[in-house]
Amino acid sequence: MGLLDNLKAKLAPAKGKVSDLAQKHEDKIQHGIDKAAKVVDERTKGKYSDRIHTGTDKAKGAMDRLAHKDRTDPGEGPATPPGPPPPGPPPPVS
Template sequence: MGLLDNFKAKLGPARDRVSDLAQQHEDKIDKLQHGIDKAARVVDEKTKGKYSDKIQTGTGKAKDAMDRFVHPDATDPTAPPRPGDQPPAP
């Protein structure tokens, strides 16, 4: 087993624990996502729309990352597979 495989094996339980905690506190995470939207609007207003596309991209990525922890079994069929994920069985 290589160094990366050892790291993945040790990281797996931590990832599962974070996912369990995220599911338990889903309501707080929803509030956090609303806060991200509010902060993005404020920054967009302060920059007068100059960085709107970058702000939207960053906001979307942050919210998607949180959603993956809250709903780890729900996968986006258009998203590329994450390292270590198994392909669906036929």
């Protein structure tokens, strides 16, 4: 087993815990990202606003993927609607 395989095996339980925490505290994390972005934007006097906004969006997207990765709610169906039913047997010939 290689070094990366060992590392992945040891970090797997931590990933589940982090995902659970991200789900429980999603709103606080989002607020913290926004607050940090605002502080940085103010300190740089708006010079890097577009980059800060892009980074904030990416951070929120990554957090959202982490929080909802393994989430399966019984009330949620598949993302795409089911296709038409398969055709039945042909009608009898008389």
